[in-house]
Amino acid sequence: MARMKFYCDAERCIECNGCVTACKNENEVPWGVNRRRVVTIKDGEPGERSLSVACMHCSDAPCAAVCPVDCFYTTADGVVLHDKDICIGCGYCFYACPFGAPQFPEDGAFASRGKMDKCTFCAGGPEEDHSHEEYSKYGANRLAEGKLPLCAEMCSTKALLAGDANVVSNIYRERVINRGASVLNRGVSYQNASLRQTRGMEGKASNKK
Amino acid sequence: MRRALIPHKGYGIGDDWVFYLLILIMLSPLLVMSTASAESGKNTQPIQIPNPSADLWREVRQRDAIAVGNSQVKSADSGVLINPYGDKWRNFRMTQLIPYGGYLLAGMLLLLIIFFIVRGRIKVVSGMSDKKLFRYSLYERTIHWCLAAIFLFLAFTGLILLFGRSLLIPIVGQEFFSLLASASKEGHNLFGPLFAVALVLVFFRFVRRNIYQKGDLTWLLKGGGLIGKGHVPSNFFNMGEKSMFWMLVLVGGVIVGSGLVLVFPVFGQGRVLMELSHVSHGITTLVMIVVIMGHIYIGSVGMEGALDGMTTGYCDLNWAKEHHEQWAELCEEQNEVIMEDEVSRLQGDTKANSMPSSLTQETGQ
Numbered sequence A: 001m002a003r004m005k006f007y008c009d010a011e012r013c014i015e016c017n018g019c020v021t022a023c024k025n026e027n028e029v030p031w032g033v034n035r036r037r038v039v040t041i042k043d044g045e046p047g048e049r050s051l052s053v054a055c056m057h058c059s060d061a062p063c064a065a066v067c068p069v070d071c072f073y074t075t076a077d078g079v080v081l082h083d084k085d086i087c088i089g090c091g092y093c094f095y096a097c098p099f100g101a102p103q104f105p106e107d108g109a110f111a112s113r114g115k116m117d118k119c120t121f122c123a124g125g126p127e128e129d130h131s132h133e134e135y136s137k138y139g140a141n142r143l144a145e146g147k148l149p150l151c152a153e154m155c156s157t158k159a160l161l162a163g164d165a166n167v168v169s170n171i172y173r174e175r176v177i178n179r180g181a182s183v184l185n186r187g188v189s190y191q192n193a194s195l196r197q198t199r200g201m202e203g204k205a206s207n208k209k
Numbered sequence B: 001m002r003r004a005l006i007p008h009k010g011y012g013i014g015d016d017w018v019f020y021l022l023i024l025i026m027l028s029p030l031l032v033m034s035t036a037s038a039e040s041g042k043n044t045q046p047i048q049i050p051n052p053s054a055d056l057w058r059e060v061r062q063r064d065a066i067a068v069g070n071s072q073v074k075s076a077d078s079g080v081l082i083n084p085y086g087d088k089w090r091n092f093r094m095t096q097l098i099p100y101g102g103y104l105l106a107g108m109l110l111l112l113i114i115f116f117i118v119r120g121r122i123k124v125v126s127g128m129s130d131k132k133l134f135r136y137s138l139y140e141r142t143i144h145w146c147l148a149a150i151f152l153f154l155a156f157t158g159l160i161l162l163f164g165r166s167l168l169i170p171i172v173g174q175e176f177f178s179l180l181a182s183a184s185k186e187g188h189n190l191f192g193p194l195f196a197v198a199l200v201l202v203f204f205r206f207v208r209r210n211i212y213q214k215g216d217l218t219w220l221l222k223g224g225g226l227i228g229k230g231h232v233p234s235n236f237f238n239m240g241e242k243s244m245f246w247m248l249v250l251v252g253g254v255i256v257g258s259g260l261v262l263v264f265p266v267f268g269q270g271r272v273l274m275e276l277s278h279v280s281h282g283i284t285t286l287v288m289i290v291v292i293m294g295h296i297y298i299g300s301v302g303m304e305g306a307l308d309g310m311t312t313g314y315c316d317l318n319w320a321k322e323h324h325e326q327w328a329e330l331c332e333e334q335n336e337v338i339m340e341d342e343v344s345r346l347q348g349d350t351k352a353n354s355m356p357s358s359l360t361q362e363t364g365q
Helices: A018-027 A062-066 A092-096 A132-138 A150-154 A165-185 B017-041 B054-060 B085-119 B138-167 B174-206 B216-221 B239-263 B271-299 B317-323 B325-333 B340-353 B358-364
Strands: A004-008 A037-041 A049-053 A072-074 A080-082 A160-164 B131-134 B314-316
Touching: A004 A049, A004 A165, A018 A037, A018 A150, A037 B054, A062 A072, A062 A080, A062 A092, A062 B085, A092 B085, A092 B271, A150 A160, A160 A165, B085 B138, B085 B271, B131 B317, B131 B340, B138 B174, B138 B271, B174 B239, B216 B239, B239 B271, B314 B317, B317 B325
Parallel strands: none
Antiparallel strands: A004 A160, A037 A049, A072 A080, B131 B314
16 A cells, blocks of 8 residues: 655745645535644745645654544554544644644633544545545545545645655655756756856856857 | 855856956955855865755754744644654653653552551550540531542543553443543543632631641651651641642642643643643642542541541540640640530531531631
């Protein structure tokens, strides 16, 4: 089986929030919950970068380790899922997760936490595939239909990649190699790169004599 | 940093060495430090193109401090890409809090069992008398048992959440345990704030009698009479009870404070604060449970006559003389000793008038 991973390319992400909207619409997530978010660092400054973050489906998931009721499981595809019938909404996964993926709808008298909701890699939950219960609790199960998560499918700049880890890393590796070459040849992709040019390799095509 | 000052127009004009030289001359005051090494190494050293975003990713990885970004999804900490303290919290909970907490509780239980076997029930040496002293008013007993009941409930529900996964799931199964843990969580959250209320009431009612006095040091040096024989004189509360009271107040204060941070996640408090609160909540509650285990032991099976004051309101005169000598002597001086058959009549009065005789009130204070 494949090992599913997300990868967001910060050199491509334009902070359009299309992935956030796509996820929310596809999965009918609870009110006040966003399974995915786009974070912009150095917003408005030189060197600004944006990244789309959701559950990273860790191999050694901290959420699963600390859960007091042991409601997490990893599918054969390497997708970390949880059982909302078991979840008690304690919030421990939220403390442990480095990425802030687990989200909680407000519930009860003191607006305490309801059952946790997080990105499922569009793989539904423990219920029967495509059943009504599965959709109402966990959202779409696109993986069972042979499709990838909608956030990545919708990404207009193909910054957000989802799929088998080997395929994703191969695509990214190609991009990095191409970028490295373009830095050497044209100095466009990385800021300041042309200052490190060596003699004989420098210059844009239009500058060539 | 200096290199960023060169305008973008200057990119890719390596052949145009006159212009290049001009820039160098213009910026020479700035470049004085770096030029020499950069120029000499330019043609000999291998091409090095470090990722210029490296500094950025180092910040994101939060090596030094938490770098916060900006997100259109507005919620607590939504701008933090990676929170490295989550993993520290996980390690603390899984490799320290759960195992060492378990050893601590099991150790204390074992210690109490061994102590009971070795020392046995501490008897009133001169035997129980037919005379009584008034010790705790109805109000005092009520707030004590309120605090005790809430504490026990919170302790058990908390321990279920802490140790249930490793101890209870193998026995009762995941689904039943989920039900139990869910009820524990809701109950813990509901009664937590009430613990704070009961703690405040107990604090104001008992604080005056718990201020350390002369003689407390002697009590400590003699081991409170637990070790060896002979009783150490003390006032209404002995040094051990006073220390337990102050532990209850100080540790209890930390428990209440950290608990309130955790129980209402709606004020936008961040994860780091919650993780710290959880760590202090875990440590302090375990300390408190251990101390209260000792308190329960000495108040019930550990000592004859110790429970009476907190259940009936009256304690035995001989017990008082042996464990709270100064207080017992004071009561005798003030002629506050009550015969046993009178107690039942007074208790009837207590129910009717809600307050016992006035002289006993003074001792209570």
